[in-house]
Amino acid sequence: MKHFTIDIDKDGIALVTFNSPDATMNVLSPEVLGEIGEVTKTIADNDAIKGAVITSGKDNSFCAGADLSGLGSIFGEAAKMSEDERSAALYKELFKINDIFRSLETCGKPVAAAINALALGGGLEITLACHYRIAASDNPKLKLGLPEAMVGVLPGGGGTQRLPRLIGAMNAFDLMMQGKMINADKALALGVIHETAPGAELVEKAKAWVKANPDAKQPWDQEKFRIPGGGPYHPKGAQTFMGVAPMIRKNTYGNYPAQRYIMSCVYEGLQVDIDAGLRIECRYFTKLMQRPESRNMIRSIFLSKQALDKAGARPAGQKKGPINKIAVIGAGFMGAGIAYVSAMAGIEVALVDVDIAGAEKGKAFAQKELAKRVSRKKMDQAKADAILARITPTTDYSVMKDVDLVVEAVFENRELKAKITKMAEEHMREDAVFGSNTSTLPISGLAEASKRPENFIGIHFFSPVHKMMLVELIVGDKTSDYAISRALDFVTKIKKTPIVVSDTRGFYANRCVMRYIEQGMALLSEGVLPALIENSARMAGMPVGPLSLQDEVAIDLGYKIIKQTEADLGPDAIEGPTAQILIAMVEKYDRKGRKNGKGFYDYSEDGKKRLWPGLSEFALNGVLPEDEQPTPAYLKERILYAQAIEAARCMAEGIVKDPREADVGSILGWGFAPYTGGVLSYIDTIGADAFVKRADELAKTSGPAYAVPDLLREMAKNGETFYGRFGKEKKAA
């Protein structure tokens, strides 16, 4: 065996150690699973073995879960089968894990799991098939959980059956639905594990338990077994199920089949014995794996994001380098956030502002956020102090002499930015990179102020910095691969996801999200009920409705951009409902958005918001009568197509080059319906041909927002997908 060793001690207890060679973490692959089968057979068949303890030889992981990149391979052969044949074949393949885990727990000898480190997903499921679980109390990185649903998968190794049988349906739903990960103490309190002990004593204690319990049986294999908290038709159990359906529908709008199927696995599985339950789980797992949502979510949210997080966008020939110290210029909300996340990642930060009070105020933001973490017991005071000490407020530009990178985050003012660029470059090392956190000004223009434009790059953070995971790196005309590489070093170090995009008005994310907001305005002008617009957008998978989003970013901001565009390009440039509505909102009604308590919504003191009744005025031909109001399905198309088409244009123009960056950027940047796998996966799943046909229809009725680029037409003709044409990812199977 490659991944496991077995050592039998004098008492006949086999210590099974999981330690995959050449891998930083233990993961569950088909090969590993096969070996678990062998291990199980050995435990069962070898008379010298009285019982077993399973542990890991790695400090960072007992087992981090299934190798999702391998999951696609099972589709290879199935592609050409009929639907029924494919289901049957996939089921057979996917059920193997249940066969193996089930034989482990029914091998007739006691088996304990000594969980020394992280055990997630399939990793936790291995331990659930053991009779006893003891976890290290002194490993702060030890987390237990079944987070499969977060990437569109369900716990298919018996997790949906064993966990609720252990801790009850309510607690099991709580862990499985939102991918909650818990530490050893919490796991003990819930009953997921039986005992905790210092890591050094784990194996010894596990062995002691095995020795003392020669007749161990799983609770669900015992005659008097009752489901904790009751099954679906137990009076108390029923409450759980009646509550979980609306709660999950509220959160998922029915768009996420993983959560939906987990519910059925538990509901149906708890009404039968464990073996039937495992078959039921596997049928839903098989169904789920054939859904586009799962494939797309695994690809974008797990595999592609992971690749980008490891600087997958680094230009060829460039190497990873250290980022030890940076300067952040401008200690406003953005600058303070950037300083905070950088210090959190261990970077020394000089926080520079025009006066020391301003710089100190920026540092106070970090102090406040750190205090929150301490009070929530997410961090101890000593660590918080150490992080805060890394931020040095200053007005002195000479601190930039030894920084690796400067991030400028001052007002969007070309002259100011130019002045600061010059001041900083006076002190910066030749190899240090200057990053401008602009969201609207083209980078190539700003780089004109630089004496080293090749070392000048846009680093576009989203607000609030400490919560938004995406960073756009904007490549100007003269930006070098070296500068891109260094910016990637920085963004990956602060644990955000970087995408590399070309210099264009709005870059990538803001350009696409504008189309979203514009459709909100367009629909309003067409006489669609505002509530229907907002609800349909959320039902389509967007985190907030377009009108609500415009309120959040501030209406007068949009208004200013329109006025600037009008000044730059003349009155013809601002046609269309969006401009008219925003101008009226600001000039006629003084409604600026959430910031002045009135926008598309009225905001009351208690935090409630209600759509402003005056919005009906913006319906050009009056609000449509009820029976002419569009369906949510139509509105979903309007909303998602407009954004996807803009993303396709960005691909056509080369603004974004890698579909993974377009997809991950769309999900992390502006919350584009995550179940789709992102803007381009959305088009690929519909199929370019069908997408273009529908877009052409929409273009006829609803305007140029739906005009597809030639690229998409060509792809439709050739039957291509974005991932097929532009994909760099390793093809699954």
Added chain:
Amino acid sequence: MTEAYIYDAIRTPRGKKKNGSLHEITALQLATQQLEAVRDRNGLDTTLVDDVILGCVTPVGEEGANIARSAVINANYAESTAGFQINRFCASALEACNLGAAKVICGEADFVVAGGVEAMSRVPMGSDGGAMGVDPEIAFDHNIVPQGVSADLIATKYGFSRDDVDAYAVESQKRAAKAWKEGRFKNSVVPVKDQLGLTILDHDEHMRPGTDMQSLGGLNSAFQALSEFIGLDNVAIQKYPEVEYINFVHTGGNSSGIVDGASAVLIGSKEAGEKAGLKPRAKFRSMASIGSEPTIMLTGPIAVTEKALKKAGMEVGDIDLFELNEAFASVVLRHMQAFDIDPAIMNVNGGAIAMGHPLGATGAMILGTVLDELERTGKQTGLATLCVGGGMGTATIIERV
């Protein structure tokens, strides 16, 4: 074709849930006493009764195992009289009447006793389980919400304010009080006897005649807290996305009361009546049941009224009196709005808001109520209907003979 006639229609008084008089009386007794009364009031030879159909919405525990058959045996009906229990939720007893009439019309039966029984203080609502709110295939995939949320959705979508529904409830209490005071129910309400055979209840004890806008206004929404906690309002809105938020207007005061009760209607052919020496009081003109959108759930009376009218070849204007079960005030308000019905001919003697709604028994109770009122006022045609869980509606049009 044979026609079906109503020869008698009776009900028990309704006992309230909390400290109610009927809490110590079994469901079997409630049903048995109704069957006995139908027989004894009419001097009926029960060998003429082919079947007994009882509605019951929670047929578990003492209401399980086909309570109709138990009641037939316990009431000492002829050995040849059969019995079965049905469940069309709130319309069960009206459906039982319609089924009984259908059996007569098609010639299967000569006499049928149809009605229902529900001892809600003894067998709690929902204690029969059921997939509808529990299995995600139905609850999640079809946006099923509790009826109260549906009622509030109706109020929101069709614009009924808290004042509107409260005003309706005040009127229901007033009408019920007046009806009792004037003895309008006296011929049909059969007092319930205790274990000694003594009367334990002879009036509807859920009523609160002094109810006014002020007392109702102080009540909290019955459904808002739970709804917002687990997202039921959002689930409903996902089906009705034109609604921004649910206006929670229903309270315990403007929704039907939870009570114990039973009902029975004697239905037979003309020939059977003649043979038994009984005089028919009314004739079934048409009957209907329909399915409707299950999330808003309680708008079924509209479609089923249209269907029943069509089957009878009638128009709304041909109906002299309406009885629509007051499950929730908004249900009745929406019905009157949809057909432009004069409130003066709708639920003229009050309804379930004042007197209570013993789920499986109510349908036959309101059929009896509309018949009594037609007779009292000398009017001709009445329509009884109920909204039904899961999105259904059942209706019956009767005509005095």
